[in-house]
Every structure is written in structure tokens, then in C-alpha cells.
Amino acid sequence: MSAKTLYDKLWESHLVRSDEDGTALIYIDRHLLHEVTSPQAFEGLRLAGRKPWRAGANLATPDHNVPTTDRAGGVAAIADPISRTQVETLDVNCREFAIAEFEMLDHRQGIVHVVGPEQGATLPGMTVVCGDSHTSTHGAVGALAFGIGTSEVEHVLATQCLIQKKSKAMLIRVEGETGAGVTAKDIVLAVIGRIGTAGGTGYAIEFAGSAIEALSIEGRLTLCNMAIEAGARAGFVAVDDKTIDYVKGRPYAPAGENRERAVAYWRTLHTDEGAEFDTVVTLDAAAIKPQVTWGTSPEMVAGIDQPVPDPANESDSVKAEGMSRALDYMGLEAGTPISEIKLDKVFIGSCTNSRIEDLRAAARIAEGRRVAETVKLALVVPGSGLVKAQAEAEGLDRIFIDAGFEWREPGCSMCLAMNADRLEPGERCASTSNRNFEGRQGQGGRTHLVSPAMAAAAAVSGCFVDITALN
Amino acid sequence: MEKFETFTGIVCPLDRSNVDTDAIIPKQFLKSIKRSGFGPNLFDEWRYLDHGEPGMDNRKRAVNPDFVLNDPRYQGAQILLARKNFGCGSSREHAPWALADYGFRVIVAPSFADIFFSNCFKNGLLPIVLEEEIIDRLFRLASEGRALEIGVDLQAQRLFPGDEEIPFEVDPFRKHCLLNGLDDIGLTLQQVDAIRAYEARRKSEAPWLFC
Numbered sequence A: 001m002s003a004k005t006l007y008d009k010l011w012e013s014h015l016v017r018s019d020e021d022g023t024a025l026i027y028i029d030r031h032l033l034h035e036v037t038s039p040q041a042f043e044g045l046r047l048a049g050r051k052p053w054r055a056g057a058n059l060a061t062p063d064h065n066v067p068t069t070d071r072a073g074g075v076a077a078i079a080d081p082i083s084r085t086q087v088e089t090l091d092v093n094c095r096e097f098a099i100a101e102f103e104m105l106d107h108r109q110g111i112v113h114v115v116g117p118e119q120g121a122t123l124p125g126m127t128v129v130c131g132d133s134h135t136s137t138h139g140a141v142g143a144l145a146f147g148i149g150t151s152e153v154e155h156v157l158a159t160q161c162l163i164q165k166k167s168k169a170m171l172i173r174v175e176g177e178t179g180a181g182v183t184a185k186d187i188v189l190a191v192i193g194r195i196g197t198a199g200g201t202g203y204a205i206e207f208a209g210s211a212i213e214a215l216s217i218e219g220r221l222t223l224c225n226m227a228i229e230a231g232a233r234a235g236f237v238a239v240d241d242k243t244i245d246y247v248k249g250r251p252y253a254p255a256g257e258n259r260e261r262a263v264a265y266w267r268t269l270h271t272d273e274g275a276e277f278d279t280v281v282t283l284d285a286a287a288i289k290p291q292v293t294w295g296t297s298p299e300m301v302a303g304i305d306q307p308v309p310d311p312a313n314e315s316d317s318v319k320a321e322g323m324s325r326a327l328d329y330m331g332l333e334a335g336t337p338i339s340e341i342k343l344d345k346v347f348i349g350s351c352t353n354s355r356i357e358d359l360r361a362a363a364r365i366a367e368g369r370r371v372a373e374t375v376k377l378a379l380v381v382p383g384s385g386l387v388k389a390q391a392e393a394e395g396l397d398r399i400f401i402d403a404g405f406e407w408r409e410p411g412c413s414m415c416l417a418m419n420a421d422r423l424e425p426g427e428r429c430a431s432t433s434n435r436n437f438e439g440r441q442g443q444g445g446r447t448h449l450v451s452p453a454m455a456a457a458a459a460v461s462g463c464f465v466d467i468t469a470l471n
Numbered sequence B: 001m002e003k004f005e006t007f008t009g010i011v012c013p014l015d016r017s018n019v020d021t022d023a024i025i026p027k028q029f030l031k032s033i034k035r036s037g038f039g040p041n042l043f044d045e046w047r048y049l050d051h052g053e054p055g056m057d058n059r060k061r062a063v064n065p066d067f068v069l070n071d072p073r074y075q076g077a078q079i080l081l082a083r084k085n086f087g088c089g090s091s092r093e094h095a096p097w098a099l100a101d102y103g104f105r106v107i108v109a110p111s112f113a114d115i116f117f118s119n120c121f122k123n124g125l126l127p128i129v130l131e132e133e134i135i136d137r138l139f140r141l142a143s144e145g146r147a148l149e150i151g152v153d154l155q156a157q158r159l160f161p162g163d164e165e166i167p168f169e170v171d172p173f174r175k176h177c178l179l180n181g182l183d184d185i186g187l188t189l190q191q192v193d194a195i196r197a198y199e200a201r202r203k204s205e206a207p208w209l210f211c
């Protein structure tokens, strides 16, 4: 038997059938749903008179449109009628098709990519899909997880399968020890800075190396979350003891004899010695500084000790033009030190960085400090109701509130500004989310992607700072 | 899905790389629970001078005369000519819905983002990858003087700008589905036995996946 990559193993164990040209029907173990990309899929199902193939394989929760402020009025009190309709439609569809849903007022509700792993609904060795590009997140536990479009949501609902072609395999190896203040977010931003936002197109990325092994599962969730920003549909990390411990005891995870069998299987979920990849990229962890994006694409990123780059120094004219346009949009001058960029707002949240470890890291910086006067709003939005409860049990909410942050209800919030949380034109934001595209956080808004610690530091300093100095 | 027939259409040249799905259809329009009606808000932020919101009467809004879609030459365009990494960003299918609803049937670019690429086929849109050189040439042809019309023959895998003939690649399965207007679900449900057999085998190997 030849040596296999983790990707080979995950792929082959889900093959229902394959054609000679490589088109394959693969089986989907877990399907996650939210309110934005599912209504048209349920509509399609209904129109065709179809039923879910296996209702129990689905789990739904509203996240994009839910308000992060007071929810006492329930769904009926969502101010924007269209947002309300989407959330209501999800509730109605889940009831009609007997799909489990954590509704808005359920204490387990949250961002679907936070809820899945937290519930043990995404497990090692699974295929996990969701109508959302950041589904790559779930690869952190050794699953093959990727985002799909609404037609595919309908396809999975109706057949429990997807028609796919196998991607090429890329190995991104991050070796060595990271410096102080360098988190999973900084690692993945550095990776994207290196390979570009199209670098992973056509690939499934396995992250490995000692710096990745050293990450907690939550760190790996952050890492895999942004695989999509490197152009790859899926990113994953091999199963190790941390994965197995992480999964243990979660509501949807196997227990008892089933767990023993599962663990034995999960231990096989790694790349075999000698297996070959189509592409290998290696990064030196020690060389990675805390990262801050300066442009309108996640690849436009620099270390905290660097200046905003100058398009004049870029030899590729298309790239240089893209840089100029980005600087224009961002209202930045080439050559400005990153540490002199001043912020109007700060957002700590999103499926990239809203788990308990993220909030702890931000709270460590915020503790005993005050949000700078020049910062108009600093938001902390936990990823799920359970994360929120845990943070409150640890007193993190008090730390944030005392420092002048707002402490909110779980949801996507200002990651994409579909609810009321957004940037005004020209406002500059330090954000722990994953996309800094034009208008992402509100029309004309300017987003700088950073780690939770850096976001908290920016909130209390009013500008980006080398967080190693604040610790 | 409608069958993809041979046609000749006007080319609209959108000279920007990395056009992301938020630019194709801004997020305030994603809240609809329907599949149609997104066309008037395609490229909304570039196309209009004001900020668009759902429910607005788009015919009354001030259009940006500098945006290519508003150029009188390209009215009724069915072929979008684009630059590299078109459709990057979100997996949301609203982007191909908006393009199709506007009337585009073919998108030609040097490269596409993965998910967007496969979403196109599922919505009757044909994405065609051509070499940068050819794309450059098409941009010149489409931007100079009168609008360029191109014939598209999917069966023969050929584009016909004027007297020229440009071959293109397309996945045979996707081609078959487009030409016959087949939907993926119907096709997959022809494999019911294979799916059941897989499930039975998997259940004995990994029973915890079926709890």
C-alpha cells in the first residue's frame, strides 16, 4: 500500500462512486446550515417535492442576521424586516423538515463555525459542509470541511452527497517556535502574505510542522478558518492527542464503546511517512511578527514593525496598481509605520477569533486599561452562547466592560455588517475577522485584520502597537 | 435548468482583477429568500452613484456613467470579459444568480475562484478560462470602437470573435449537464443504490457517524 496524505484518506473514505474523468460522488457526514444560504435550498426541495435524505446529519443555527444587542423581544423584535424574515424562515424550514436547530434564543446559538466544533458536531474524519466559505474552519479537528453554494446545500439536503473533483494537495509547514505575542491568526496571515489569496486555488491545504502542532485546537480553528482566504476550499490539521482530548465529552461526540472505536480510527488520520504533495511551502515560525493587514485583501499584510509598503517598489505593474487602489481606499500613505495607524473602531469577534481563548487573550490586554478616547466603539462579540457563558463565568465580561468595551450577544456581527453593527464610510477598524475587502464591514469602511490581542491593544492604545511591549 | 444553446452576444469588458463576490452583489442584497431579482443590483456599488438598499426603485437611481456596464455600447451584453481570480470571496450563490439574472450567460477570464467557478455551472452560466494573452486581445477588441460580439458554441467548445476561432476547455460532465439542462440532484438520485450501499458499509465501520 502506498503512503497516503491525510487528504487522500479523508477523500477515499467518503467516495460513494467515481467516474473515469475524476468526477466523484462523495458522502457528507455533517451539514451545517444558517439563515442566509439555506432559504433558497429549502425552497428548491419543496418545489421538487423532496425530503432531506438524513435529517439527523444536519444542524442549523442563525448567525449572520441576529442582533447582538438585547434579544428580549425574540425574533419578532429584529428591526430589519429582511433579517427577521431570514431568521424566521430558517426556524420554519427546520421545523418542517425535522432538522435540529439552535434558535436565536437557545443558549447554544452562535456562529455556525463556532457551534459545530463546540458541540462535537464536527468530528475528526468527517466530511463537513455548510453554505459558507469559512467552513474550512472545521478542518482543524482533522475533518475534510469546505464551503458550498446554495445549489449544493439543496443537493446535500436531498442526497447527503456532493459531486466533486479531488483537489491537489498542498502542505504548508510552519516550523520552529513563534515569538511572544504571535498567535494562530498571525501565522495564517503570514501564510497568506506569502502565498497570496490565490496561492491555494485548486488545493486542499494540510497545515503541519512544529508551530502548528504547538497550537491549541482553537488556534487551529483560527488557522483553518482562513485557508479559504488563501484560495483553498479546505484546510486541515492531522489528528493528535489534543484533537482527541478536545472532542471528548462534547454533546454530539461519541461516548463509551463507540468512542473507543472512534479514537482508534481517528489515530489513523494523519499523513503517512513518505506521502507526496503537489506543492510544499515552508515557513519559519520565528520570523513571523504580529501581523496587520494594510490593504483590501488579506494578502496585503505586514508585520507590526514594518511600514505600509510603497507601490513604487513593486515591479509587477498590475500588483502595483492594486496596491495604489487599496492605499487610496484605505486612506493610507505608503511608508507610514503600521504602528502609527489610528483606529476609530475595534471589533473582536467572528468565526475566526471569537472562541474562549481569543476572548481570554484580548481580556489579558484589556485588563486594568481603558479604551482610548479616540476609539468610538470597541465591540466584543462572543462566537456562541456557550462561549459567552464561559467568559462570564471567568469574569471576562467585567474586564471588557470596565475597560470600556461593549459586551454583546453571539453572532457574526461586524464581520460582515449584515445586522446593525457596521462601520460608517471612512471609519477605520481593527478587526479580528477574516476579510478586509472594500465595504465588508460597512460601505466605505476600512478594515485591518489582526489577532484578538492586537485588536485589544489597538483599542486601549488607539493605534496598533507591538503587543509584546504591552504584556 | 434551461438548456445551453449556441448564441452570439455582446461582450462587456470589466477591466479589474480579483473582483470579489461582495463587489458582484453587495451583501445588503443577500437577505432575500428568493433566487431571482438580483440583476438590477449586480455590481451595485460601482454601477450607481448612491448607496443601494433592497426595496429601492433602481430605475430612479443615478447611474455611474464611468462604469462599463452603463456604457451604451454594452447594453444587453451576455458575455462578461474579466480579469484574473474573478469571483473570489464568498461561496454565496447570489453572485452567479445576479450575473445570470442580469442576462450574462458566459464569463471569460484568465482564472476564477474555485467555488464561484462551480456555482456558475449550477446556474446555467458558462465560465471560460483563456490564456492571459488572448484575454488581453479580447479586452482590446471589446473596448475599442464598436461593441464586440462573440459567438459561443459549447458543443464545439469554440468562441467566435469575428472570423477568429478560439477553442476552450470545459469539464465533460459540466458540459453534458449544461447542454441538456440537467440538474445535479436528479442525476445523483439515479445513484440511490450506491449511496445506500455506502451508508451500510460506513455504518458498520464507523457507527458513531450515524448516531
Ligand code: SF4
Residues within 6 Å of the ligand: A063, A064, A111, A112, A113, A132, A134, A350, A351, A352, A411, A412, A415, A416, A433, A434
Ligand atoms: S463570522 Fe463572518 S466569516 Fe464567519 S460565518 Fe459569520 S459572516 Fe462569515
